[in-house]
Amino acid sequence: MGTKQSKEISSSSERQEQVGDPDKETVMEEQNTTEKQVSCVVVGAGQRGSGYATYAKSFPDLLKIVAVADPSESNSSRFKKTHNIDDSMVFSGWKELATMDKMADFACICTPDRVHKDAAMAFIKKGYHILLEKPMATSEEDCTEICEACKEHNVMLCVCHVLRYYPPNLKIKELIESGIIGDVVTIQHLEPVGFFHFAHSYVRGNWRNTEQSSFSLLAKSCHDIDLICSWMPTQCKRVSSFGSLNHFKPENKPKDAGNRCTDCSVESTCPYSAVKIYLDRAKRGNFRWPVSIVTDVEDLEVLKEKLQTGPYGRCVYECDNDVCDNQVVNMEFEGGKTASFTMIAFTESVCARQTKVFGTLGELTYNGDIEVDHFDFLSKQRKTYYCTSNATAGLGGHGGADFHLVQNFIKAVAENDPSYIKSGIDETLESHRIVFAAEQSRLSGKTYQRTDDGKWVVS
Ligand SMILES: NC(=O)c1ccc[n+]([C@@H]2O[C@H](COP(=O)([O-])OP(=O)(O)OC[C@H]3O[C@@H](n4cnc5c(N)ncnc54)[C@H](O)[C@@H]3O)[C@@H](O)[C@H]2O)c1
CATH class of the missing domain: 3.30.360.10 (Dihydrodipicolinate Reductase; domain 2)
Structure with missing residues (x-):
């Protein structure tokens, strides 16, 4: 592995200079030279799953997404549209997809932490190679079971240690x-x-x-x-x-602070205020992360309502x-x-x-x-x-x-x-x-x- 790693780093010339006068060198990874297309199913089409999947939009000759599984209607329908996936290939969760015969080379599992283990085990047993978000699982026993199953079923495992x-x-x-x-x-x-x-x-x-x-x-x-x-x-x-x-x-909650930042008399003195973290960003036209996690609708009124009622508007000293x-x-x-x-x-x-x-x-x-x-x-x-x-x-x-993680994993699957x-x-x-x-x-x-x-x- 070490040899291949160094092969992929291309460096410009090296020069030595005196202390305080640094030299330059650029380190870049090679583009994917693999010709073969591989296919995958995406399990969990949230931030990470939809992020990795953009590789297929840029390199359709190298990666084809054949199915998506996600119980979130908004996430799965957005994903379906982006990747032009047929309705019959949209599943309401990993279990539903795992009942089908194997339909792709690998499963990209980007579900919440607690949903990694069972989903991974189901797709490993079907013979899919596995791209699995970190952490692998939430207990040592489950991590061990996943690794043993990959060996037993002869499938590759890449945990996303990006x-x-x-x-x-x-x-x-x-x-x-x-x-x-x-x-x-x-x-x-x-x-x-x-x-x-x-x-x-x-x-x-x-x-x-x-x-x-x-x-x-x-x-x-x-x-x-x-x-x-x-x-x-x-x-x-x-x-x-x-x-x-x-x-x-709770013991660090400032005196007179409210339970919601939208209704807090000391909001202006708090660096953790949801008004500052989300609303002020959005007012400047920035609806990207972390605002996009609170709402995927770019509308200040919707955002305000979410902060008044949802988890992201809570006082940081009054959360679970x-x-x-x-x-x-x-x-x-x-x-x-x-x-x-x-x-x-x-x-x-x-x-x-x-x-x-x-x-x-x-x-x-x-x-x-x-x-x-x-x-x-x-x-x-x-x-x-x-x-x-x-x-x-x-x-x-x-x-x-x-x-680079996705690129390398796709190469691994394509070239076995x-x-x-x-x-x-x-x-x-x-x-x-x-x-x-x-x-x-x-x-x-x-x-x-x-x-x-x-x-x-x-x-
Ligand atoms: N590698 C990294 O640097 C990195 C960074 C952030 C998050 N993560 C990890 O990635 C994973 C996903 O994080 P995220 O930020 O994309 O979260 P997210 O909430 O945006 O996405 C998770 C998706 O999984 C879906 N889901 C839930 N139950 C499911 C089920 N039964 N079957 C199929 N899909 C299901 C959810 O509806 C959601 O769309 C987490 O384990 C997280 O810890 C890794």
């Missing part, structure tokens, strides 16, 4: 593997969720409650734990974690949320290497991760944009790699990584070659298991260690 396909992250991996920073000793990785993004998704929105979706380390940060594992050359052996829901709870708004994870790897991860809600930056990799010969720094910096201890020289993506198909999400999938079945299960162990550590206050059979137990 960040593995993000050019700066690929560059970090390439540089580590090149040996340029010597032995990696520790990695520091920060996930800044963004103050309004957190309020939108993890306080008022779909990922606010563990029972209804999953804990935030799994829902938000399984990507990051997976990335750290992909960068680190050895296996994670021990893990510990701390974290809490620190802020978004319980997921952590801050969490740290410490990881120990074979050979005494370590990593520390922080997920934090309270940031200006929205999901622009920051990473430092400390090696015995040098240091890599990534600050959330397109540059990866390398500092070499011996020459004391610095080099900056500018890592951009040539993503097309309207799939620019995650800095183009969404596009799983090496295009950058996070294989075993690695994905491994990193999900670390996430479950970290959450257990947070809850129990104990350190967890990996056993030889890949399970995690109290240390």
